[in-house]
Amino acid sequence: HNLSSPCAISDNWPGYSLDLFTYPQHYYGDLEYVLIPHGIIVDRTERLAKDIMQDIGDNDIVVLCVLKGGYKFCADLVEHIKNLSRNSERFISMKVDFVRLKSYHNDQSMQDMQIMGGDDLSKLTGKDIVGTGRTMKVLLNNIEKYKPKMIKVASLLVKRTSRPDGYRPDYYGFEIPDLFVVGYALDYNEHFRDLNHICVINDHGKAKYRV
Numbered sequence: 001h002n003l004s005s006p007c008a009i010s011d012n013w014p015g016y017s018l019d020l021f022t023y024p025q026h027y028y029g030d031l032e033y034v035l036i037p038h039g040i041i042v043d044r045t046e047r048l049a050k051d052i053m054q055d056i057g058d059n060d061i062v063v064l065c066v067l068k069g070g071y072k073f074c075a076d077l078v079e080h081i082k083n084l085s086r087n088s089e090r091f092i093s094m095k096v097d098f099v100r101l102k103s104y105h106n107d108q109s110m111q112d113m114q115i116m117g118g119d120d121l122s123k124l125t126g127k128d129i130v131g132t133g134r135t136m137k138v139l140l141n142n143i144e145k146y147k148p149k150m151i152k153v154a155s156l157l158v159k160r161t162s163r164p165d166g167y168r169p170d171y172y173g174f175e176i177p178d179l180f181v182v183g184y185a186l187d188y189n190e191h192f193r194d195l196n197h198i199c200v201i202n203d204h205g206k207a208k209y210r211v
């Protein structure tokens with residue numbers, strides 16, 4: 001395994017035992033381990049907010065949240081930017097908009113992608129995870145039509161896929177192994193969004209919620 005960034009989680013990282021934390025009882029038996037505990041996600045997001053603030057300068061921003069999987073990350077990121085902005089001399093005005101994308105079926109990325117909603121144009125997009133990068137490229141092609149002054153992409157996770165053309169966002173929280181993960185708004189067929197930690201689902205969980 002080659003680690004390409006300091007926030008990379010290595011392929012042989014065993015994760016944390018589920019017994020160390022609390023998580024919803026309805027998911028007992030469905031998970032393998034905790035890849036990233038909720039507290040670390042929040043702490044890392046705070047730092048991303050600081051980096052973004054530094055780069056954005058005095059520009060006003062439109063945050064485009066990519067639903068549904070990006071809602072937790074986007075909300076936490078916006079909250080941190082607001083706090084940093086309130087406690088500094090710089091006042092960044094922020095608008096928030098939402099688009100909904102859908103492409104996954106079970107744990108497989110689907111060919112056709114639907115984009116729904118979004119009336120404002122983005123300078124910053126808040127996303128859950130970049131897997132193959134296909135979803136992000138389709139979205140960016142759509143946004144670029146409107147010629148925004150600046151577009152920056154923030155994604156909590158980037159997967160280390162074998163694809164060399166993998167998309168790299170401007171900001172990301174963690175680079176993770178090529179695993180299917182759930183929690184912190186990331187779903188498996190709409191389940192597990194109500195799990196705080198980012199976890200790896202086990203075979204039992206996959207079978208239980210397969211459609």
Ligand code: IMP
Pocket residue numbers: 069103104109127128129130131132133134135136179180181182186187188
């Ligand atoms: P991509 O097109 O393969 O980059 O996939 C992007 C989208 O697929 C993300 O925005 C997620 O909604 C979903 N996705 C990709 N990998 C995972 C995963 O491991 N768990 C849950 N959803 C995922």
Ligand code: MG
Pocket residue numbers: 069104186187188189
């Ligand atoms: Mg999904």
